[in-house]
Amino acid sequence: MALHNRVSADLLKQRLAEENFRRVTISFYQYAKIADPQLFRDELYTGLFDLGVFGRIYVAHEGINAQISVPEHNVDAFRQFLYTYDFLNGIRLNIAVDDDGKSFYVLKIKVREKIVADGIDDPNFDITHRGQYLDAPAFNELSADPDTVIVDMRNHYEFEVGHFDRAMEVPSDTFREQLPMAVDMLQDQKDKNIIMYCTGGIRCEKASAYFLHNGFKNVYHLEGGIIEYSNKAKELGLPNKFKGKNFVFDDRLGERIGDEIISHCHQCGEPCDDHTNCKNEGCHLLFIQCEKCAAKYQGTCSDDCQSVLNLPEEEQKKLRQGIDKGNMVFNKSRQRLRPRLGED
Known part of the structure; x- marks a missing residue:
């Protein structure tokens, strides 16, 4: 068995759409000392693949960080498998609040230097001495x-x-x-x-x-x-002190916690809290866009990106070659969208 996916994204998404059972989005993490992250990663992949689990998991010497989608009929079996590892036995599983079951379409487990990139290089830092x-x-x-x-x-x-x-x-x-x-x-x-x-x-x-x-x-x-x-x-039955939407790092891009909409469309300024990625693959900027602007700009973040989107695919590919998009996220503190294709 190959310990990674070899099927195209389009086919995987089609298979997900055709599933006739419900999925549950779950997240969990644990700081722990893992002696051989690669061995643990491979064991984990085999066990979760057999259970039909999708998602994104990072493994490192310092522990595990996971956001996954589990077939509802396999949740108990998943929990039992996870608990076979001593450092994960009894771990809290966070169940998604606003879940359509379509958060992931493939299983990816990667070995990283850290499960959360923190920039800390002080050897005296101790994660176990926490608040x-x-x-x-x-x-x-x-x-x-x-x-x-x-x-x-x-x-x-x-x-x-x-x-x-x-x-x-x-x-x-x-x-x-x-x-x-x-x-x-x-x-x-x-x-x-x-x-x-x-x-x-x-x-x-x-x-x-x-x-x-x-x-x-x-x-x-x-x-x-x-x-x-x-x-x-x-x-x-406690008062909910969280206002608005909780951003999540999967295909949902958010789950409703509070009823309030506290942000605005980055293009027209109307109340909106729906994140999307620019449909121009050479940009793929993450930004907030309302339904009207999504229709007006065809899901892109600017006139320039809309123009690129309507070019033949071969021309789009040529424009994308050699582009370093970097961290493509709209930052409201900069008060503008970042440079696009065709801009200096």
């Missing part, structure tokens, strides 16, 4: 204190469409940039209670350890992140 967990009731209680500092440890485009009441944005493109930036921003608030949160818990857990490493004292992080908070708030 205190807060569950949903404790988060609501502590965050109600006006002296508590609430820090969003996600990227700027995630914060833009949804965040907790009174949350502080650390306006960065990557977690690597964000860690030192957040420490600098809060230097004068070291004695306050600081709560960190992120999508599923993995980034804020590492951030809480980084803050303690940098001399902060009263550091907390939301257990299970926004996903677990939302599920528990519904289950326990």
Whole structure:
């Protein structure tokens, strides 16, 4: 058996559309010492492939980070398989809040240097010396204190469409940039209670350890992140303090948590919180676009990209050759879309 996919994306998407069963989107992570990440990766791939699991998983010496889609009839078997590993036995599984079952169409498991790219090269940094967990009731209680500092440890485009009441944005493109930036921003608030949160818990857990490493004292992080908070708030009948949509890194690009729409279309300015990628494959910019602008620009982010989209495919391919798109995300702090094909 090949331990990687060999089928075209188009065919895989067609097979997903033809499935006659429901899928459940699940995320989980665990910081742990994995002696042989490649061996663990191959064992994991074999077991999950047999269960029909799709998704994206990163494995490193420091642990595992997974976002997956599991056939509903195999969820129990998946859980049993996962729990055969001692360091994953009993691990919390975050179940997606707003799930259409179409979050992934292929299984990809990659060995990385770290499961979260953090830029930390200090050998004295200890991920196990982390902040205190807060569950949903404790988060609501502590965050109600006006002296508590609430820090969003996600990227700027995630914060833009949804965040907790009174949350502080650390306006960065990557977690690597964000860690030192957040420490600098809060230097004068070291004695306050600081709560960190992120999508599923993995980034804020590492951030809480980084803050303690940098001399902060009263550091907390939301257990299970926004996903677990939302599920528990519904289950326990708690007030939901999250406003808007939770950005997710799969084909859904977001799940509805709060009813509010707190962001705007990047093209016309109308209220909207639907992310999309520019349909011009030479651009593929991630940005917010309303239905009217999607129709007007054919799903592209600009007149230039729309013009490219309507060229013959061979001409589009020629224009794409040698282009380094970099981190193609619309950044509202720059107040413009990044350069496109055909621009200087």
